[in-house]
Amino acid sequence: MTMPFYVSPEQLMKDRADFARKGIARGRSVVVLGYDGGIAFATENPSRALHKISEIYDRIAFAAVGKYNEFENLRVAGVRYADLRGYSYDRTDVTARGLANAYAQTLGTVFTTESKPLEVELVVAEVGATPGEDQVYRLSYDGSVADEHGHVVMGGQAEQLGARVTEAWHEGMSLSEVLRLAVRTLGAVGTDGSLVDQGSEREIAPAGLEVAVLERARPRRAFRRLHGAALAELLTESGG
Amino acid sequence: MTHPADTSGRLPDAFLRPGSSSFVDFLADHAPDLLPGHRGTPAGAGGEGLAPHATTIVALTFGTDDGGRGVIMAGDRRATAGNLIASREMEKVFAADAYSVVGIAGSAGVAVELVRLFQLELEHYEKIEGSLLSLDGKANRLSTMIRGNLPLALQGLAVVPLFAGYDLDRGYGRLFSYDVTGGRYEEHDHHTVGSGSVFARGALKKLWRPGLDADGAVGVAVEALYDAADDDSATGGPDTVRQIWPVVTVVTADGVRRVADDELAATVERIVAERGAAHRAAHGDRPAGGTRPEGTQGGARA
Numbered sequence: 001m002t003m004p005f006y007v008s009p010e011q012l013m014k015d016r017a018d019f020a021r022k023g024i025a026r027g028r029s030v031v032v033l034g035y036d037g038g039i040a041f042a043t044e045n046p047s048r049a050l051h052k053i054s055e056i057y058d059r060i061a062f063a064a065v066g067k068y069n070e071f072e073n074l075r076v077a078g079v080r081y082a083d084l085r086g087y088s089y090d091r092t093d094v095t096a097r098g099l100a101n102a103y104a105q106t107l108g109t110v111f112t113t114e115s116k117p118l119e120v121e122l123v124v125a126e127v128g129a130t131p132g133e134d135q136v137y138r139l140s141y142d143g144s145v146a147d148e149h150g151h152v153v154m155g156g157q158a159e160q161l162g163a164r165v166t167e168a169w170h171e172g173m174s175l176s177e178v179l180r181l182a183v184r185t186l187g188a189v190g191t192d193g194s195l196v197d198q199g200s201e202r203e204i205a206p207a208g209l210e211v212a213v214l215e216r217a218r219p220r221r222a223f224r225r226l227h228g229a230a231l232a233e234l235l236t237e238s239g240g
Numbered sequence: 241m242t243h244p245a246d247t248s249g250r251l252p253d254a255f256l257r258p259g260s261s262s263f264v265d266f267l268a269d270h271a272p273d274l275l276p277g278h279r280g281t282p283a284g285a286g287g288e289g290l291a292p293h294a295t296t297i298v299a300l301t302f303g304t305d306d307g308g309r310g311v312i313m314a315g316d317r318r319a320t321a322g323n324l325i326a327s328r329e330m331e332k333v334f335a336a337d338a339y340s341v342v343g344i345a346g347s348a349g350v351a352v353e354l355v356r357l358f359q360l361e362l363e364h365y366e367k368i369e370g371s372l373l374s375l376d377g378k379a380n381r382l383s384t385m386i387r388g389n390l391p392l393a394l395q396g397l398a399v400v401p402l403f404a405g406y407d408l409d410r411g412y413g414r415l416f417s418y419d420v421t422g423g424r425y426e427e428h429d430h431h432t433v434g435s436g437s438v439f440a441r442g443a444l445k446k447l448w449r450p451g452l453d454a455d456g457a458v459g460v461a462v463e464a465l466y467d468a469a470d471d472d473s474a475t476g477g478p479d480t481v482r483q484i485w486p487v488v489t490v491v492t493a494d495g496v497r498r499v500a501d502d503e504l505a506a507t508v509e510r511i512v513a514e515r516g517a518a519h520r521a522a523h524g525d526r527p528a529g530g531t532r533p534e535g536t537q538g539g540a541r542a
Contacts, residue, residue, distance in 0.1 A: 055367050077255035079367050083263055087360055088274065106250040 016117045020141035023119030027065045029155035030123070031185050032148075033169060033178040034134055038127050038216045040175060042182035043155075045210035048227075053212045055223035057082040057094050059127050061214050065155035066120035066141075074103060074120065096126030100137035100145055108143025117141050121154045127214035127222050131171065153185065160195050161185050176234045179211065179226075183235060206232045263364035264357065264385060276353050277388035291397065292319040292326035294351055296436035296468045296475040297333065297343035299404045299415050300448055301429055302457035303492075310454065310492035311404040311413030313341045314461035316436070316469060317484050318476030319348050328476060333487045335496040337362040340378055340405030341489045345434030347397040354389065354399055358382055375407040379416045379424055387422030402433045406491045413491055436468030436475035443467035458488055458499055462507050466515075478508040 030043040030052055041053040041063050052071075053063045056078050064071035078099055086094045103122060111117040122139040136148040151169045153162040168181050186209075187201035196202070211226045218224065226234065254270040264275065272278045296316050303309040315332035318325060326348075333343040334355050342358060344351035361381055365373050373381070382403055389399055403416040415427040430448050432440040443464040452460065462478070465486050469477030478485055485504035490497045 049370070051370060054370070073256055073258065076258070076368055077251045079364065080255045080263075080266055081251060083360055083364050084267070084271065087263075087267075087356070088271075102251050106256075109250045 016111065017142060020111075020117045020119050024066045024121050024141065024154075025156050025158075027155050029153055029158060029161055029186060029189065030063045030065050031161075031165065031182040032063055032123050032125060032136060032152040032154075033165070033173075033182055034131060034136070034150045034171075035173050035175050035178040036131065037175060038222065039125050039134060039136065039214045040178050040182065040211070041123075041125075041213070042179065042186065042209060042211045044186050044204055044208055046208050047210075051210060053210055055212075055221070056099065056124070057086065058091060058220050059214065059222050060094065060096050060099065061125050061212065061223050063123040063125070063154075064120055066118070070118045071120040071122065074106070074118075074122065077106075078103070078124075096124050096135045096137060100124045100139060103139050104143045104145045106143075107139060107141060111142045123148075123152055123154065125214060127216050129216070131216075156193060157189050157195055161188060164188065164198065175213065179231075179234050182211075183209065206235060261365045261368040262381070263361045264381075264388075266364075275388065276350055276357070277385075277391060291350070292321045292330075292348045293474065294319050294330060294332045294345055294348045294434070296432065296434035296440055296465060296472065297345055297402045298432045298437075298440045298444065298461050298464045298468075299343065299402050299427075299430060300444060300452075300457055300461060301413050301415065302452040302454055303413075304451050307453075308493055309412040310406060310490060311415060312454070312457045312461050312488065312490050313343050313402065313404050314458075314465060314486050314488040315343050316465050316476045316486050317479070318469075318474065320474045323473075325476075328479060328482065329484050331487050333489055334359065335489065335498075336378065336403070336405070337366070337372070338495045339372070339408060339491065340375065340403065341491055341496055342382065342404075343402045343433070344399060345401075345437075346399040347392075350389065350392060350397050351399040351401070354385060354401075358385060361385070372408070374409060375405045375414060378405060379403055382416075383418060383422045383424040385422075386418050386420065390421060393420040400433050402431060404491060406493055406495075408493075411493070432464070432468075434468075434475070436465075436472030439471045440464040440468040454490055454492075458490065458503075459507050459511070461488055462486055462504065463511050466508075466511055478504075478512075480508070480512075 028044045033040050043052050045052055050068060054075055056062045062075055062078055081099060081102055082094045107118055118141055120141060124137045126135045128134050136152060138146045138148050138152050151165050153165055165185055183204055184201050187204050188196055190196050211231055213224055214222045215224055260266060267274050295318055299313040301309060301311050313333050317329050319327040319330040333341060336342045336359055342355055344355060362373060362378060398420045401418055406413050415431055417425050417427050417431050430444045447460045447463055466477055469475040485501055485508060488499040488504060490499060
């Protein structure tokens with residue numbers, strides 16, 4: 001009879017975490033930024049059909065980086081969770097916090113019990129009645145949750161990009177300002193995946209971007225995608 | 241089975257299973273007790289007198305090929321329980337999604353739940369697939385849901401909807417009627433359902449004409465409901481004392497719009513004035529019942 005080699009739990013978890021981190025870092029980043037009228041999401045994604053940013057419920061949106069099939073599965077589960085909860089109770093009883101908890105438990109269980117962790121990182125965001133009531137949760141591959149304020153960057157080079165966003169972002173920015181900041185941040189990663197200096201960022205055409213917002217002022221469903229001429233105008237508007 | 245309210249722990253496997261974009265199918269699989277049709281009442285028990293009934297719905301098309309052809313749906317506000325009025329301000333016409341409306345006649349409680357589920361079904365599909373269902377697709381989903389309600393319908397809790405929407409592919413508004421077994425029939429020009437539908441349909445046959453504009457069609461819908469309320473005790477007329485007007489929705493390429501109350505108040509005022517004038521022209525200032533010799537009792541008895 002053969003005995004499996006002994007692997008310490010520390011080593012096992014570290015290997016899994018490294019594996020998941022590597023998978024996530026390969027993908028393009030997603031930037032989530034709060035602005036005066038809601039929350040904006042942006043990523044570089046030339047596809048019009050395979051989304052990284054989507055609507056979950058009236059005031060809740062979802063953004064993800066990593067393996068498409070894995071986060072798509074989680075997205076569908078989130079829509080089912082939200083719709084079922086809203087149907088059994090009331091639409092106002094569906095919250096980002098509840099959904100973030102369910103995702104965290106799912107990611108955490110898969111990380112510790114299954115042979116391969118999920119190579120995804122998620123943001124679950126809910127737009128509130130005022131900017132102070134906005135909620136943004138960032139979820140990692142191991143099920144850890146962070147309650148973020150105002151801005152999040154996930155995916156490749158997330159740490160360095162996050163530092164640049166922290167420097168430039170402030171409360172009460174307009175939609176046009178945060179979108180230009182988002183595109184500048186996404187453009188800071190060169191086509192080869194390396195970080196470029198501030199001021200010499202790549203230009204990204206509006207057609208290559210996936211942009212959506214949770215708009216505070218919209219009556220029920222706050223989620224709206226921005227593309228085409230409307231997006232181009234927001235990106236060029238000076239001073240905004 | 242996991243209770244739907246259970247939020248502790250991870251998402252149940254059923255949530256993560258790839259497959260259907262239908263919320264109804266998901267419910268049937270995961271929480272069948274939440275579907276209206278899956279709750280049977282005891283065999284043989286009739287449910288007919290148990291719950292309030294919702295009554296008349298009218299729908300008609302309007303517009304021209306050049307100006308765009310839309311559809312209007314309107315419903316009165318009365319719900320009855322036997323010979324009593326259960327509600328004066330019930331709403332029976334709902335936006336199903338951005339481009340379609342559904343009106344309901346039949347057992348009110350089951351009908352409202354069915355509409356809620358139908359709205360959710362369309363929104364769920366839209367979120368998961370990232371695109372809208374075709375109008376025929378929506379009409380067929382409703383058909384499936386009505387069929388699921390057949391056990392309750394056989395016990396007297398029938399729901400008969402009327403569905404109308406703007407077909408984005410074909411570029412005009414369309415109407416669908418249903419029977420309790422889920423049969424789906426496309427209607428042309430106009431249609432009515434509910435207890436006062438016979439009278440409303442008669443009115444529509446005379447008032448509807450091709451090429452009506454939106455405002456004209458709103459007037460026709462309100463007038464058809466007025467005629468239904470005139471002859472059917474279960475249909476409520478416009479309530480000028482409480483300022484309760486019918487629910488009227490207009491569906492065009494721009495989406496669903498609910499006609500504002502002050503606009504309806506003006507329409508009702510015009511119709512009442514016209515009818516009053518017609519009556520005076522025919523009978524002068526005498527009441528319709530005619531004059532009778534003093535001291536004699538006439539007319540129907542209550």
